[in-house]
Amino acid sequence: DAKTTQPPSMDCAEGRAANLPCNHSTISGNEYVYWYRQIHSQGPQYIIHGLKNNETNEMASLIITEDRKSSTLILPHATLRDTAVYYCIVRERDNYGQNFVFGPGTRLSVLP
Amino acid sequence: DAGVIQSPRHEVTEMGQEVTLRCKPISGHNSLFWYRQTMMRGLELLIYFNNNVPIDDSGMPEDRFSAKMPNASFSTLKIQPSEPRDSAVYFCASRRLAGGTDTQYFGPGTRLTVL
Numbered sequence: 001d002a003k004t005t006q007p008p009s010m011d012c013a014e015g016r017a018a019n020l021p022c023n024h025s026t027i028s029g030n031e032y033v034y035w036y037r038q039i040h041s042q043g044p045q046y047i048i049h050g051l052k053n054n055e056t057n058e059m060a061s062l063i064i065t066e067d068r069k070s071s072t073l074i075l076p077h078a079t080l081r082d083t084a085v086y087y088c089i090v091r092e093r094d095n096y097g098q099n100f101v102f103g104p105g106t107r108l109s110v111l112p
Numbered sequence: 113d114a115g116v117i118q119s120p121r122h123e124v125t126e127m128g129q130e131v132t133l134r135c136k137p138i139s140g141h142n143s144l145f146w147y148r149q150t151m152m153r154g155l156e157l158l159i160y161f162n163n164n165v166p167i168d169d170s171g172m173p174e175d176r177f178s179a180k181m182p183n184a185s186f187s188t189l190k191i192q193p194s195e196p197r198d199s200a201v202y203f204c205a206s207r208r209l210a211g212g213t214d215t216q217y218f219g220p221g222t223r224l225t226v227l
Contacts, residue, residue: 038155042220043203043205043219043220044155044203044205044216044218045218046215046216046217049215100157100216101157102154102156103154104154
């Protein structure tokens with residue numbers, strides 16, 4: 001079972017920041033927060049992951065609360081091509097290749 | 113890098129026929145995953161391999177499904193006989209064990225329609 005809760009859908013105006021929340025109140029100390037997205041008809045795409053510090057890459061920023069019970073994915077300047085389903089996943093980082101459990105995610109619609 | 117390659121991209125078949133889906137993982141990756149996605153059930157893991165060895169096949173729905181990984185660069189998912197309820201998009205993903213970001217990279221998927 002997915003260990004996260006996300007809103008089913010969100011809208012964002014093109015050019016504005018998209019802030020996607022995720023609750024993971026039962027996260028354990030050695031579990032990471034991962035974000036993937038799936039653009040229509042494509043395979044899921046990795047975005048970013050983090051443990052407790054905020055992270056930033058060329059795609060997005062990840063803000064994790066101090067108690068680690070929630071996080072926010074930020075797309076700083078959303079474009080129409082960012083319209084997708086965004087999945088927040090928590091899991092341990094390991095060397096055994098275990099699976100990611102994908103929940104229903106948040107369907108983000110970027111509007112012109 | 114070409115990414116994960118899947119073939120065919122689309123498959124339409126009739127109930128009772130055998131279907132074989134193919135996957136070529138990213139070179140250097142040694143962990144491979146097969147997922148299935150439907151509107152009703154979302155994205156669910158079927159089976160995964162580490163170093164060509166099946167580790168967890170608990171997600172394989174029934175004996176009609178089988179998966180093999182004869183070498184590090186090729187895997188197949190076979191459905192025999194196929195049924196209309198097998199219609200879905202099947203994704204293959206790969207990652208590199210022991211190092212890296214633990215990130216799985218997904219292929220474009222195979223859209224299977226069983227009539």
